[in-house]
Amino acid sequence: MAAYVQDVIMLLGDSLTQGGVEPYGFSQRLSATYVRKLDVLNRGFGGYTTEWAIPVFEQIFAKQHEQQHVPKVRLLTIFYGANDAALAPSPQHVELPTYKSNLTKLIHMVTSPSSQWYSPETKIILIAPPPVNPVQWAEHIGGVSDRKFEVTKLYAEAVKEVGATEGLPVVDSWTGIWDKTGHDQSKLPTYLSDGLHLTPAGYEVIYDGIMKIITETYPELHPDKIRFVVKAWDEIDYKNHRQSLVIGA
Amino acid sequence: MAAYVQDVIMLLGDSLTQGGVEPYGFSQRLSATYVRKLDVLNRGFGGYTTEWAIPVFEQIFAKQHEQQHVPKVRLLTIFYGANDAALAPSPQHVELPTYKSNLTKLIHMVTSPSSQWYSPETKIILIAPPPVNPVQWAEHIGGVSDRKFEVTKLYAEAVKEVGATEGLPVVDSWTGIWDKTGHDQSKLPTYLSDGLHLTPAGYEVIYDGIMKIITETYPELHPDKIRFVVKAWDEIDYKNHRQSLVIGA
Numbered sequence: 018m019a020a021y022v023q024d025v026i027m028l029l030g031d032s033l034t035q036g037g038v039e040p041y042g043f044s045q046r047l048s049a050t051y052v053r054k055l056d057v058l059n060r061g062f063g064g065y066t067t068e069w070a071i072p073v074f075e076q077i078f079a080k081q082h083e084q085q086h087v088p089k090v091r092l093l094t095i096f097y098g099a100n101d102a103a104l105a106p107s108p109q110h111v112e113l114p115t116y117k118s119n120l121t122k123l124i125h126m127v128t129s130p131s132s133q134w135y136s137p138e139t140k141i142i143l144i145a146p147p148p149v150n151p152v153q154w155a156e157h158i159g160g161v162s163d164r165k166f167e168v169t170k171l172y173a174e175a176v177k178e179v180g181a182t183e184g185l186p187v188v189d190s191w192t193g194i195w196d197k198t199g200h201d202q203s204k205l206p207t208y209l210s211d212g213l214h215l216t217p218a219g220y221e222v223i224y225d226g227i228m229k230i231i232t233e234t235y236p237e238l239h240p241d242k243i244r245f246v247v248k249a250w251d252e253i254d255y256k257n258h259r260q261s262l263v264i265g266a
Numbered sequence: 267m268a269a270y271v272q273d274v275i276m277l278l279g280d281s282l283t284q285g286g287v288e289p290y291g292f293s294q295r296l297s298a299t300y301v302r303k304l305d306v307l308n309r310g311f312g313g314y315t316t317e318w319a320i321p322v323f324e325q326i327f328a329k330q331h332e333q334q335h336v337p338k339v340r341l342l343t344i345f346y347g348a349n350d351a352a353l354a355p356s357p358q359h360v361e362l363p364t365y366k367s368n369l370t371k372l373i374h375m376v377t378s379p380s381s382q383w384y385s386p387e388t389k390i391i392l393i394a395p396p397p398v399n400p401v402q403w404a405e406h407i408g409g410v411s412d413r414k415f416e417v418t419k420l421y422a423e424a425v426k427e428v429g430a431t432e433g434l435p436v437v438d439s440w441t442g443i444w445d446k447t448g449h450d451q452s453k454l455p456t457y458l459s460d461g462l463h464l465t466p467a468g469y470e471v472i473y474d475g476i477m478k479i480i481t482e483t484y485p486e487l488h489p490d491k492i493r494f495v496v497k498a499w500d501e502i503d504y505k506n507h508r509q510s511l512v513i514g515a
Contacts, residue, residue, distance in 0.1 A: 020328040020336060038298045040289030048297070049287045052308060059301060064499025072511040073496055079269040086335035087269060100499075108504045247322055250313025250349075255357045262321040 034061025067119030153212025188226030283310025347395030402461025437475030
């Protein structure tokens with residue numbers, strides 16, 4: 018059994034979050050940045066949309082009455098849209114207004130005092146989906162692309178609208194990556210491995226965006242502000258190590 | 267708050283475990299291999315020895331009466347020796363017999379039915395320290411090396427002895443890496459970044475050793491035998507998604 022000693026960062030999303038565990042993914046980078054400070058819980062589920070995320074999030078985020086026994090989620094990233102933006106009749110397709118209201122529901126679960134999942138110490142960062150490259154994606158799936166560049170763009174813009182309404186910071190990976198290409202679709206493969214998923218360079222845009230928001234909006238979560246839970250070895254009182262190693266003392 | 271939904275792999279050790287969160291480290295690789303199946307909790311503390319590990323482990327591994335609320339540790343790796351093998355008068359130095367008895371204490375905390383931390387569902391893998399390269403290490407610290415090749419070798423052999431006595435599998439990274447060099451010390455920098463810590467190639471020996479033991483000794487922990495906690499998106503009943511997404515149903 019693992020005792021609860023470290024608070025956590027929870028990454029909620031689809032395959033773009035799940036794939037963040039790979040080398041140079043944003044989940045891996047956060048794990049390295051916050052090692053010995055916060056555990057990173059990857060809750061990325063490939064293929065998922067906001068519609069399917071809601072019943073899952075109800076089960077993976079603790080309710081208030083369970084909170085005393087479980088790690089505090091200090092930071093929650095919410096990163097959907099790559100699948101919601103799939104074109105009908107894909108089972109993944111979520112209408113744009115529903116996508117926005119689903120994102121809002123996920124946020125209010127955590128931020129609304131009347132919610133069973135209310136968690137005022139959880140800071141939230143929204144992440145907009147990156148651009149999609151239908152040329153690469155069609156090649157990858159060996160058929161007609163079920164994503165369109167202009168459609169995914171609308172879903173990315175919707176995240177910024179939800180962020181503005183809710184007063185939450187957004188990592189606009191769509192604009193970040195698109196600007197890096199110089200608005201040249203042929204440069205997208207630097208950031209997208211198959212037209213939909215991110216390369217290490219694409220993940221760098223996400224990670225850098227998260228760290229910039231932490232620095233500017235949630236400075237108490239900056240890694241420099243969070244101490245090692247288990248102290249540095251050269252701070253141990255070697256003659257009295259057992260007492261010196263009491264966590265939190 | 268993060269609800270307890272996934273069991274965990276806990277990696278207990280020193281900087282060689284802590285550094286495993288970097289790209290291609292064994293912690294990162296396990297996170298990727300077990301994504302959506304088991305969370306990886308990195309409990310590597312740079313500079314730590316078995317002597318300091320015991321009071322820390324007493325706090326980070328849940329006691330029996332706490333077990334109902336916390337994730338089960340399905341796999342525990344114990345990886346010390348790189349610092350215990352530091353030469354006296356280093357404060358890190360732990361005498362060889364003490365090192366062995368400390369490792370045994372850590373193991374018995376989990377395996378002994380009379381222990382407060384008894385956890386029969388936790389499988390244990392011991393990891394022996396890799397070879398040290400005093401030439402690289404002296405250069406890195408800018409002084410006389412406080413580690414010796416032949417001394418660290420004794421600590422690695424001690425892990426195998428403890429494993430044999432306790433009936434536990436050992437990743438013998440010392441022999442694994444030394445054999446890969448063709449017993450040529452000048453080849454060690456392929457596996458050691460500074461003479462003490464591991465490169466991605468060094469971590470590959472650790473990761474491959476862990477996966478080999480899982481396959482042969484703990485097959486129930488093989489990733490192919492553990493289902494996604496949250497089901498694959500193409501297994502969702504789209505017409506009845508809320509009921510279909512009940513975890514564990």
